[in-house]
Amino acid sequence: MMTKRLTTWLLFCLVFYWVLLYTGFYQLFYLLVACLLLPLVALIYYIFGWAIISFEQRLHMQVVERNDQVILEVKCHNNSICFFPYVSVFCLWQDENGEKIIKRQSFILRPRSSFTLSFKFQANHCGLYKIGAYRAALRDVFGFYYWPKYSHRYWRENRRIVTIVPALRRTTEPWAQPQNWLPTGRQLSDSLSSELDTVANVRSYRTGDALKRVHWKLSARLDEIMVKEFEDPRRKYVCFSVQPSAPVDSVLAVNLLDWQLEAAVSSMYSFIERHRQIRWLDASSAWQFTDANNSEQFELVRQSMANFGWQDYSWPEHLVMRLENNPAEYLVLVAWQLDDKISRWLEFYQSEGGRALLLLIVSDQAPNISKKNEYWQQIIDAGVQAYEIRAEALFERKDR
Helix, strand or coil: CECHHHHHHHHHHHHHHHHHHHHCCHHHHHHHHHHHHHHHHHHHHHHHHHHCCEEEEEECCCEEECCCEEEEEEEEEECCCCCEEEEEEEEEEECCCCCEEEEEEEEEECCCEEEEEEEEEECCCCEEEEECEEEEEEECCCCCEEEECCCHHHHHHCCEEEEEECCCCCCCCHHHCHHHCCCCHHHHHHHHHHHCCCEEEEEECCCCCCHHHECHHHHHHHCCCEEEEECCHHHCEEEEEECCCCCCCHHHHHHHHHHHHHHHHHHHHHHHHCCCCEEECCCCCCCCCCEECCHHHHHHHHHHHCCCCCCCCCHHHHHHHHHCCCCEEEEEEEECCCCHHHHHHHHHHHHCCCCEEEEEEECCCCCCCCCCCHHHHHHHHCCCEEEEEEHHHHCCCCCC
């Protein structure tokens, strides 16, 4: 690919030729030929060496927390005997508002050597993102030619995926402390004792089953030994879900999603520290990890949460579907606004014996609903525990 410098050089040679022609200094004609051949010499020298140059790229860490740094390393290998004085690598990312950022780094590549570049970017929002160089190019020592390495398709196919997970916010706020809203001591023991008598399922007898668990009446009717399975409430989950509907403002939507996920993560971790089992309700893909009862599994759940995106489904319908066959000991909902559907659903859920906690994200940027709102008062009167979370105080950037 020719550069402006080569075009200028050729124009200079053309002017030089006319000067020689009209002044009669034909003895300088060989100098003109040498000037014309100079770009060709540069092309012959570099094009063969540039053909065997290779690039590889890797992420320093494939999983990072929001507001941490994403570090991409691009390594260039020169197996030729050529000296490359000007090699450039370009990389794309996005800023906090989603605007494109282009970073370029240039370096000297010596014969039979390698050079490693490090691109650092801010991890602004939760999610899965592709990152990588989108172009690498060479200029010869004279600046006559500009050679890109590989096609745009090659660079697109060789990008790496970085998972930006919600940041874990260590806080002593009441909404993040399970002991403030779960039964403890004698109250919890009584609850477990009474719930252990609840039949969860009836199945065929298996070798080793206790006789006291045989369902004699049903066995006589079916002419087959049937065994009662009792539900252990200690195996129930503490479920977490965030509001799936997005505001119209796209920039605000991204921030609200980050805040909701991080509020859920911070509350989840309090349960993990107490060796309680949690479940993430909004993982949509089968491979995602949704249950955790230790720190290693919790990290996998956090990675699953990075896959969450705004959906069009109704939150009450989604919760009913996910909780139908998996009753939760406690349900923690994180929202950025309230409406009539979710308030009525929470009232019904509480009246049916369920226990729920609502965390409402409050931000100066978002049209939140305050405690004076009728929906808020309805769920408080129904017995649902509710807290407001001031987003600007909790989710401020680490680098400020």
